[in-house]
Amino acid sequence: MSESLHATAPTQFTEAGGVRYAYRKFGRETGTPLIFLQHFRGGMDHWDPLVTDGLAAKRPVVLFNNRGVASSSGETPDTVEALGDDLAAFVESLDMPRVDVLGFSIGGYVAQAFTLRHPALVHRLVLVGTKPRGGEDEGRHPDVTAVATRNPELTLEDLLFLFFEQSEDSQAAGKEFWERRRRRTADVDPPTSEQTTQAQARALEDWREVRGERYAELKRISQPTLVVSGRRDIMVPTVNSFILAQNIPRAQLIIYPNSGHGSHVQYPRLFVDHVARFLDAEPAFS
Amino acid sequence: MSESLHATAPTQFTEAGGVRYAYRKFGRETGTPLIFLQHFRGGMDHWDPLVTDGLAAKRPVVLFNNRGVASSSGETPDTVEALGDDLAAFVESLDMPRVDVLGFSIGGYVAQAFTLRHPALVHRLVLVGTKPRGGEDEGRHPDVTAVATRNPELTLEDLLFLFFEQSEDSQAAGKEFWERRRRRTADVDPPTSEQTTQAQARALEDWREVRGERYAELKRISQPTLVVSGRRDIMVPTVNSFILAQNIPRAQLIIYPNSGHGSHVQYPRLFVDHVARFLDAEPAFS
Numbered sequence: 001m002s003e004s005l006h007a008t009a010p011t012q013f014t015e016a017g018g019v020r021y022a023y024r025k026f027g028r029e030t031g032t033p034l035i036f037l038q039h040f041r042g043g044m045d046h047w048d049p050l051v052t053d054g055l056a057a058k059r060p061v062v063l064f065n066n067r068g069v070a071s072s073s074g075e076t077p078d079t080v081e082a083l084g085d086d087l088a089a090f091v092e093s094l095d096m097p098r099v100d101v102l103g104f105s106i107g108g109y110v111a112q113a114f115t116l117r118h119p120a121l122v123h124r125l126v127l128v129g130t131k132p133r134g135g136e137d138e139g140r141h142p143d144v145t146a147v148a149t150r151n152p153e154l155t156l157e158d159l160l161f162l163f164f165e166q167s168e169d170s171q172a173a174g175k176e177f178w179e180r181r182r183r184r185t186a187d188v189d190p191p192t193s194e195q196t197t198q199a200q201a202r203a204l205e206d207w208r209e210v211r212g213e214r215y216a217e218l219k220r221i222s223q224p225t226l227v228v229s230g231r232r233d234i235m236v237p238t239v240n241s242f243i244l245a246q247n248i249p250r251a252q253l254i255i256y257p258n259s260g261h262g263s264h265v266q267y268p269r270l271f272v273d274h275v276a277r278f279l280d281a282e283p284a285f286s
Numbered sequence: 287m288s289e290s291l292h293a294t295a296p297t298q299f300t301e302a303g304g305v306r307y308a309y310r311k312f313g314r315e316t317g318t319p320l321i322f323l324q325h326f327r328g329g330m331d332h333w334d335p336l337v338t339d340g341l342a343a344k345r346p347v348v349l350f351n352n353r354g355v356a357s358s359s360g361e362t363p364d365t366v367e368a369l370g371d372d373l374a375a376f377v378e379s380l381d382m383p384r385v386d387v388l389g390f391s392i393g394g395y396v397a398q399a400f401t402l403r404h405p406a407l408v409h410r411l412v413l414v415g416t417k418p419r420g421g422e423d424e425g426r427h428p429d430v431t432a433v434a435t436r437n438p439e440l441t442l443e444d445l446l447f448l449f450f451e452q453s454e455d456s457q458a459a460g461k462e463f464w465e466r467r468r469r470r471t472a473d474v475d476p477p478t479s480e481q482t483t484q485a486q487a488r489a490l491e492d493w494r495e496v497r498g499e500r501y502a503e504l505k506r507i508s509q510p511t512l513v514v515s516g517r518r519d520i521m522v523p524t525v526n527s528f529i530l531a532q533n534i535p536r537a538q539l540i541i542y543p544n545s546g547h548g549s550h551v552q553y554p555r556l557f558v559d560h561v562a563r564f565l566d567a568e569p570a571f572s
Binding site: 224231238242245246249250251252253254255256257258267269270273274277281285286 | 510517524528531532535536537538539540541542543544553555556559560563567571572
């Protein structure tokens, strides 16, 4: 295995709007940066090194903690739109004229809000295990919220339930991801606070509300978009990815077999190949 | 452009079960052959050279006309299952122990029946613009059958209506495909007969009937499968591809933007990259 930049890239800080944002930037010096937007309660340490290092091979990769999350200062706001505006402030503070965005779960909600509110900042969009405002809840497991919040940080057991199918292969892939996720041991984030958990939970609830015509705002996302999901996502039901790709005008959909919310970390090499192919094509989809 | 084997590969013949099957084989000498199964009324000349040549770069590619179609002898049967059995006879006549199968539209129905009835012959499966037995017809354009049968052979106008979205980009891609599709000018097929048209039409009707528990037989397809569709397919509604990928245990789904039944010829290079990535991974989905 070559050196993992994910494990060694130093945490840096930038100021914007009175917040000190923590971030890590690594990979190629040139090219459109790809910003990663994390799941509920998650921080920079919780990505899959195979995914971040894999994508960093051909572009700058930026991990960051949004306002109030882990090593970033401030209070986490409680709407997805406010989270999108904070992301815009962060992007502008680093003088990045335009970015690619990879949003996972609530990070995918933020990616959509960010794109709709700050379209000039977004080049291309990767939406993983996520859903539109007012999306479908049918297929969601009733224990999801309880398991996602029962421990100060997600345990292996929590992850195996929330992110993977109950099949032997998927559970085995989950354990491998768990090992990779613990590979960074120095300069790591503190746990996410209770304030962040509560505010993000309110943002999740607010995202459930339909506003105006259902899914109409998706038609205003003009960026090339790659939508990715596992086949049986018990947190964000898979049909939401079908809906995203049916409504975002320039969206391609990929659904992986035998997988759930964490399909991208169950098939990290395949996911990296698909995302790199998508980000690098010029024009898109050629 | 390098030499097109699609344009120059000679038509060959093999005998099985009293039928003289026409086929063309080209590309790499070694590796699992990839057999192409064509759409309603279509023959070997009607594939996209960018797709066949593209995939032939890393494997043997086999185009063939099933029983009764164009340059193959015999009477076309009128059930999908019989078409699958004829394919098995063809494969065995060429001493191919196991094949990859790419089925488009009715060719995808045949690919499913072939896999269910002759599982030992099938390595991996690519299902494009197709549907399961008893699939969904909602979203099908009422003029599809009339347009698909109104001319002795599909015209450019027919194709632009049936295979592409009514957007400027999709229609332009359709015209480019039409030019590529006419690139082979020597040793071409005769038109498909009225007998084949009628028999395939009856097979299509029969495939509409649910037998037993709807979609249950898909669970018996154990081969790694790639399901591909355009976002708005007016011939075989797109939701059928979602259903296939939800029910075939080891299926990955890809849906392309701004495209219809011919999404694979609208994005031929992207499609070739995705299919090659899928066929070559070992184990599948890694």
